[in-house]
Amino acid sequence: MTKNPEALARQQKRTQMRREQVLAAAEQCFQREGFHAASVNRIAAEAGMSVGHVYRHFDNKEDIILTLCERKFADYISHTPRLAVHTKMDTDAVVDTALDDFDWLVDPVQARYVMDVFAESGRSEQINSIVADQDYRLRHNARVLLEPYFPPERPEELECRVEMLVLVLEGLMMRTVANPEGDKARLKLAFRHLMRAILQ
Amino acid sequence: MTKNPEALARQQKRTQMRREQVLAAAEQCFQREGFHAASVNRIAAEAGMSVGHVYRHFDNKEDIILTLCERKFADYISHTPRLAVHTKMDTDAVVDTALDDFDWLVDPVQARYVMDVFAESGRSEQINSIVADQDYRLRHNARVLLEPYFPPERPEELECRVEMLVLVLEGLMMRTVANPEGDKARLKLAFRHLMRAILQ
Numbered sequence: 421m422t423k424n425p426e427a428l429a430r431q432q433k434r435t436q437m438r439r440e441q442v443l444a445a446a447e448q449c450f451q452r453e454g455f456h457a458a459s460v461n462r463i464a465a466e467a468g469m470s471v472g473h474v475y476r477h478f479d480n481k482e483d484i485i486l487t488l489c490e491r492k493f494a495d496y497i498s499h500t501p502r503l504a505v506h507t508k509m510d511t512d513a514v515v516d517t518a519l520d521d522f523d524w525l526v527d528p529v530q531a532r533y534v535m536d537v538f539a540e541s542g543r544s545e546q547i548n549s550i551v552a553d554q555d556y557r558l559r560h561n562a563r564v565l566l567e568p569y570f571p572p573e574r575p576e577e578l579e580c581r582v583e584m585l586v587l588v589l590e591g592l593m594m595r596t597v598a599n600p601e602g603d604k605a606r607l608k609l610a611f612r613h614l615m616r617a618i619l620q
Numbered sequence: 621m622t623k624n625p626e627a628l629a630r631q632q633k634r635t636q637m638r639r640e641q642v643l644a645a646a647e648q649c650f651q652r653e654g655f656h657a658a659s660v661n662r663i664a665a666e667a668g669m670s671v672g673h674v675y676r677h678f679d680n681k682e683d684i685i686l687t688l689c690e691r692k693f694a695d696y697i698s699h700t701p702r703l704a705v706h707t708k709m710d711t712d713a714v715v716d717t718a719l720d721d722f723d724w725l726v727d728p729v730q731a732r733y734v735m736d737v738f739a740e741s742g743r744s745e746q747i748n749s750i751v752a753d754q755d756y757r758l759r760h761n762a763r764v765l766l767e768p769y770f771p772p773e774r775p776e777e778l779e780c781r782v783e784m785l786v787l788v789l790e791g792l793m794m795r796t797v798a799n800p801e802g803d804k805a806r807l808k809l810a811f812r813h814l815m816r817a818i819l820q
Contacts, residue, residue, distance in 0.1 A: 451743075454655065454656045456657035532739050532741075533739075542651065542729075543653070576806075580813065584813060584814055586798075587791035588791055590790075591787035591788055591790050591792075592791075597742075598738065599755045606780055606783055609780050609783075614817065617814065
């Protein structure tokens, strides 16, 4: 049976919506119970659909986890410091840019999810490669940000700064989970000082 | 029946050994499966004892988790930078002291365990208070280390440095999990630069 383009578009949209519904439900379950305890049954119940429906959109729980991880990390990376132009700006301007998305970087729900994924990387090869991939992209972005500030004839110095920047970004996440009631203004100031040190 | 002191001591030692055996087994299970999936049944099997035996030493799985967490964090804190004497040393000497236990701070198994615990802090109130308690102790130690370097009339400056130091220590953990194949010498150098920036 051939469908007309409008019907096809409607169907695709419906499929997409269903996938999103499963992912949102899975995220709820994972936050509540962790990756291992949350079953496809529970995800289906949370999404208000049958288990069969969930399997129409995803192969298994791993497939759901991987899709969510990919998206979370893409989100995270899009909020880490980046410059619109690959050019040398005033140090303060770079620091300000790095602080633009500060509130997003210290979101506790987000950060706890990343902890879950990182912990899981020791137990699942697939998650391990997602974590490795996000690490690669994060370091790449950090390198693009820092490159204009360090002499190309000393690549090791740049790499060390890249490591420092990524360490600080990930440290922010840990602080958010370790001390969610902590003084956010102070944490922001700490981040600012560290960013400045990295650029010097 | 009154026991003689030697018999009592032997019994206490046996009890202590059994507890350790359960904790070691639980640690294996948690590393492999996460906190939720690992049941008391599995922990007992891993320890090579009956479930009844496990319950003779611990109330339930939560009790095992909490005992392990307490110990892990006490261990972790004992390896974070500390000075033997509360006195002002040369900055380089402090940085060197901070680097003493570097290898311990970047142990991947250890770091992944901490991620598990941190992630879990959003799901369990008891674990949440253990994390809060370790955060308090970690900040306290950082404060003792940094206090001699910052003027007492500006306490906010000291607190900001404390935040920076703890952020960097926790960032080290994240790097270890995110990039276990990463260049450890470079990570150490990054840590050294950041420590120096914190002390300036």
